[in-house]
Structures are given as C-alpha cells and as structure tokens.
Amino acid sequence: MRKVNEEEIKALKGQGFILQNNNEDFVCRVITVDGTLKKEKLCKLGEIADKYGYGHISFTTRLTVEIPGIKYESIENVKRELEEVGLYSGGTGNRVRPVVACKGTVCKFGLLDTQSLAREVHEKFYLGFYDMKLPHKFKVGIAGCPNNCTKADLNDFGIVGGKKGSVKIFLGGKWGKKPKIGEELGGLYSLEEALNIMEKVILAYKDESPIGERFGTLVDRIGVEAFK
Ligand code: SF4
Structure with missing residues (x-):
C-alpha cells in the first residue's frame, strides 16, 4: 500500500x-x-x-x-x-451528523413515526446543510415516546414523542467525556414546528458559537430562555 x-x-x-x-x-x-x-x-x-x-x-x-x-x-x-444500491459513506466532521431515531414507527409504545421523521431530518439537515461548516458536530436524536430509548436528550437537539403526535424538544445535550443532559425547551410542538425550530437553532449555533464550541456550551452561556 x-x-x-x-x-x-x-x-x-x-x-x-x-x-x-x-x-x-x-x-x-x-x-x-x-x-x-x-x-x-x-x-x-x-x-x-x-x-x-x-x-x-x-x-x-x-x-x-x-x-x-x-x-x-x-x-x-x-x-x-x-x-x-443508493448507499453512501460519511457521517463525520463539523456538521449535522446522521440522525438517530428509535423504532417508534413499529414499536407498540411509539407515539410518532420516528423513521419517517428521521428521513425528513436527514434530507433537510444532513444532506441540505452538508456544506454548512458548523463550530462542531451537531447530533440529532429522536425518541418515539417518553421511554426515550435513543436518549434523545443526550443529543445537541433531541425530539421526544408526546401526546397526540406532539413532541418535546431538548437542547444542548451531549455524551462523551463530560456528559450533559439537554435542557427542555418547554411546551409541546407539532413536527412541522420542531423542524422549523431545528433549522433556527442550527443557524443560531453557526452564528453565535466560536469554532470548537459544542452547542450545549452555547445553551449554558446564553440560557435556554434565549432560544424561546
Ligand atoms: S422510545 Fe418509546 S417508541 Fe421508541 S423504541 Fe423506546 S419504547 Fe419504543
């Protein structure tokens, strides 16, 4: 070689x-x-x-x-x-990372179609924002119900299924050497609202954080209220 x-x-x-x-x-x-x-x-x-x-x-x-x-x-x-066969490699770098969604689509506890939402998030934010350089990686987690099998609140942006197809949103979680549970934004949102909020959050992160800062640090710095 x-x-x-x-x-x-x-x-x-x-x-x-x-x-x-x-x-x-x-x-x-x-x-x-x-x-x-x-x-x-x-x-x-x-x-x-x-x-x-x-x-x-x-x-x-x-x-x-x-x-x-x-x-x-x-x-x-x-x-x-x-x-x-329509596959591709990737999933690295300072950008929106491939989304993680639980099997809520077929799970008896599932309150939303998690896999369909994952495809939408992938299309809009993994592929759509692929060339957008972010301060650090940005991970998205989706759980179909409060059992939270995917630990969505340990992602930069977490979506957790609630009553009647509405979702809760968590901001700024992370795993790794210094884990941090994301802050709940508060309230319940439709899927459309959640995707709009995700877009605004990613753009705010791009503009407000210096290179190398994880999104959770920005949330700590300016407070979750600022995102409301
Ligand atoms: S989070 Fe809920 S819907 Fe998703 S796999 Fe776990 S129990 Fe099922």
Missing part, C-alpha cells in the same frame, strides 16, 4: 473512511438514514465486506454501519459499489 499522508487521511475521514488503529486499513462508515436497510443494501454491504474488507460489518451506536479492513486502493471501488 502506498503511504497515505495526513492531509489525505483527514480528507478521507470527511468522506466517512476512517483510519484504523493499525494505521493501514480504513473503516468505511455507511449511513442508513433511518436505521433500516432492505435486502439489496444489506447484501451489498456483506459483499463489499467480503470483497474489500475483513468479511464482516458492524453496527454503530448511531445507526450507521461500518465495514472495517478497507485498503486505501479499494476506496474508490467501495464508493462505486455503495452507489450502485
């Missing part, structure tokens, strides 16, 4: 090909959009893993699929084969 320089490694990470701990192979992070995959896509992921990787795939905690063991020379072929 030819030596890949730091700049190329960074660029590849931005495309969803992340250098592994052996400093040689790449993990390809594939986005599922709503956490579901039909047979054609699932089979293709298995084929790619067999052909270019270690022969297995893994599921991440954020509903993406990863194929480990990709050689630098195979990356373009992997991209092309993913494209054949």
Whole structure:
C-alpha cells in the first residue's frame, strides 16, 4: 500500500473512511438514514465486506454501519459499489451528523413515526446543510415516546414523542467525556414546528458559537430562555 499522508487521511475521514488503529486499513462508515436497510443494501454491504474488507460489518451506536479492513486502493471501488444500491459513506466532521431515531414507527409504545421523521431530518439537515461548516458536530436524536430509548436528550437537539403526535424538544445535550443532559425547551410542538425550530437553532449555533464550541456550551452561556 502506498503511504497515505495526513492531509489525505483527514480528507478521507470527511468522506466517512476512517483510519484504523493499525494505521493501514480504513473503516468505511455507511449511513442508513433511518436505521433500516432492505435486502439489496444489506447484501451489498456483506459483499463489499467480503470483497474489500475483513468479511464482516458492524453496527454503530448511531445507526450507521461500518465495514472495517478497507485498503486505501479499494476506496474508490467501495464508493462505486455503495452507489450502485443508493448507499453512501460519511457521517463525520463539523456538521449535522446522521440522525438517530428509535423504532417508534413499529414499536407498540411509539407515539410518532420516528423513521419517517428521521428521513425528513436527514434530507433537510444532513444532506441540505452538508456544506454548512458548523463550530462542531451537531447530533440529532429522536425518541418515539417518553421511554426515550435513543436518549434523545443526550443529543445537541433531541425530539421526544408526546401526546397526540406532539413532541418535546431538548437542547444542548451531549455524551462523551463530560456528559450533559439537554435542557427542555418547554411546551409541546407539532413536527412541522420542531423542524422549523431545528433549522433556527442550527443557524443560531453557526452564528453565535466560536469554532470548537459544542452547542450545549452555547445553551449554558446564553440560557435556554434565549432560544424561546
Ligand atoms: S422510545 Fe418509546 S417508541 Fe421508541 S423504541 Fe423506546 S419504547 Fe419504543
């Protein structure tokens, strides 16, 4: 394998090909959009893993699929084969990240169609805002009911299903080294309102936070009331 320089490694990470701990192979992070995959896509992921990787795939905690063991020379072929079934890699960088939604669509406790909402959020804010550089990553979590299986309030923007299809909104949560539960915005919102609020929040974050600041720090700094 030819030596890949730091700049190329960074660029590849931005495309969803992340250098592994052996400093040689790449993990390809594939986005599922709503956490579901039909047979054609699932089979293709298995084929790619067999052909270019270690022969297995893994599921991440954020509903993406990863194929480990990709050689630098195979990356373009992997991209092309993913494209054949409408899949693509990504999900890294200082931008809106792939959304995580629970199975509320089919769950007996589900109060909203979480997977449909995830597709809408993906379209509007992952793809739609893809080229918008944010101060840091921005994660969105959706839970179909107050059981909150996806821990939506530990995301920068959390949506939790409530009565009659309305939702609660949580701002500024995060996981990691210093976890923080998001602040509830207060009130109940329709899905349309929630998406409008999400748009305004992302734009405010882009304008108000310095590079490197997580959204939760901005919420702490100016207070959740300011967002109301
Ligand atoms: S959060 Fe509620 S709707 Fe979603 S999977 Fe958990 S119990 Fe089901």
